[in-house]
Amino acid sequence: MKQRFIDSNYFPFHIQISADCGRTIALPGLLEELGDAPGIIYARRIAARLNRQLAPSQTPVQPGLLHLYGILNQVFRYLIGEYCGQQQPRIVATLLAQAGYPSFSGDAAQTLSRFMELFPSRQMVLGRETAEQFLAGDDASFSRREALAGELLLLLLHGENRALDGFRRLFDDAELAASSPYRTVAGELDRRLAEAPPFEPVGISLTELLRAPVKASPDSLAGQIAYIREHWASILPRELLTELVTAMDIVSQEGRSFFGGGPGEPQVLKFGKDAFGRAGGADYPEYERFSRDADWMANVVMIAKMVYVWLGQLSKTYGTEVHTLDQIPDAELDRLASWGFSGLWLIGIWERSPASQLIKRISGNQEAISSAYSLFDYVIAADLGGEGALDNLK
Template sequence: MKSNFTHVVQLSLTKIEKNSQGKKRSHEMLREFHISRHARDKYKFEDSIFSSAGNVIFANFHASRQFAQKMNEKRNLVNYPEQAVRAGQINALGLIDEILHYVIELYREQVDNEINRKALQWLLAQFGQEEIDETLLRFIQDFPPVAVYRREMSAEEYLKSTTKEVPNRLLVIEEMALLWLANKNPAFSPFLELFNDADLEKFSKYNQIIQEFSLFFENQPPFGPKQHNLIEMLREPAIAVPHSLSGQLQYMLDNWGFILGKYLYRLLGGLDLIKEEDKMRFAFGPGPTRVTDFKGLADEPERFSPDKDWMLSLILIAKSALVWLDQLSGKYGRRITRLDQIPDEELDRLARWGFTGLWLIGIWQRSSASKKIKQYCGNPEAESSAYSLFDYKVADELGGEA
């Protein structure tokens, strides 16, 4: 029986390693988001998104919109508008898959760099070389890498080769696990035609091997904020929010945000794209145009604050409240966190230097939203901005109102 050959859309990750001299080097690993030949032939996707250079899938929202448009052109949206594919959904599919690859890469870097090799050895012990090779070859045939699809090498040759000094056999094991995760994700089900693993499951030991692969990780060091084994961690978003792509992205943001690095901004952008598409649209046309009238403003009197005698002699020094308190804590060897704990000798010192006024920046009650946004953007120790205010009262953490 002929296999259902597929095209692949490539993703790229950058792994930072150290060479023998201790210098960092960038090591690019190709990661592939698989799309079947049947789907590509049906929807006539542009060749540009199937680059062999390792470019990220849907490098921008425009690429996602083009992809969605190709699918929608083949659907009867007049009679079945609910079948419409949106760019935000397509972008989310690729982003979720890429982030899962990135988490695996982090596991290798931070926990066990040989984990793929150990997993393969475990599987060989359970199934034997012949059954493992048959399944891996079937995967390569059904979901061929670019070189195999272009017939630059056979599936057997690819399996015996390396990519960026990494044995392809190890890469295929990981790709097969990610394909299984995609097929088990309920939120991915509307797009199953793009990466259906039914034939692989039917004509190989794929399902049994994946189950043993999962069992292997039950005895490996845990990972992530919840200290789950790696497979459980990768399944967390789909289990927590099974039927929502945006919900899974939000889960990653809320629970994995501090480890996602460069993916934070793309994740936030992906959520914004989905929210924008979900907005209710009305076709009632624009409202009435109103022309602003500035008549009479030329005669408006100036309203400057009255001058006071002390203003003329004021010599002002500005201090960022939180920064100054931290500096004073280090200087005096004790925690100084409130305004009433500032030593009198510090104020006396400022007076001796000739200052007659102290401007404390950031004394008002700050907005907690500002702190959360900064943490989302990769700074877990950040405080709220001094200019993002919740209320004009002295902050509780600085001692509150007298």
């Protein structure tokens, strides 16, 4: 997934954050503290700082959804880079020149300059780079002005996405729109890309492609990611698809704690001799009959792993694709054994039922996906390699 059209490292952990919001949540110190921690850790820390500032009537930011927003940015940046950097090189500069901004001059230059002031890069936030130094980093294969124009387009598209309203304060573009011709410049790029050659192999314009998930699920970020998984699997790299699955699993697990539930406490049923006094056979003795421990039960030392999360971590640790059970490196199993573990509990390996998702959404949790413990069948999930992959792992 290597591209150079759009700078995937401009924003920390792929999440657009304005300078104003960054000051509010003390972003520089957080970046210094976290370093290269996983994106979900960053999302949790950001969400916690945002939630401390909420009024009691406001809905808390769910960390998993904030992380999912970062993944959505990764997907969109990949597609923008694939089209503008590979399929139609220099098309951004060409279209903006046609709109009256040759070499990113005039209103385009003003907008990009203001964008960097209001939405600084990670290195700018940390005081390690100025806007001038960033722009001077062009080479034969990478135009940073084109990359920033791609970020303007992304910001414009996110402004249309109602599913992002819960944490829009992170990337509110109101000040940028009020202090620069941002909407005019980004709007020209948007309009001209709609008339440009289509994104192949799907055969529609880049902007129509990027709006498709929002059109399919306007109020649900999880629904938009589900659309991407279903319809874009053939045009996205496998490692990015794996990150989508992992991020959706995190949202599923968080959903149980963030879902408000019913209106009050249920009546607790009471059991005992008095409760069964009128029932026939109430005096019939009952005995506990626990199964006898086998030798292995007393001696096993087990470690549990959320399977999709673990496979994603292994891919990064070993620098190779680990998407199915049979791809788990022997070195990792040896490492667990050297730590004293003798058993491995893989959570979420069964084929999941779509009924779980439907029930959750009927109950009011519109971001829900199927739970790992809601099964369609007791078979190893096909995307984990099926029974054959498990046999190989054993």
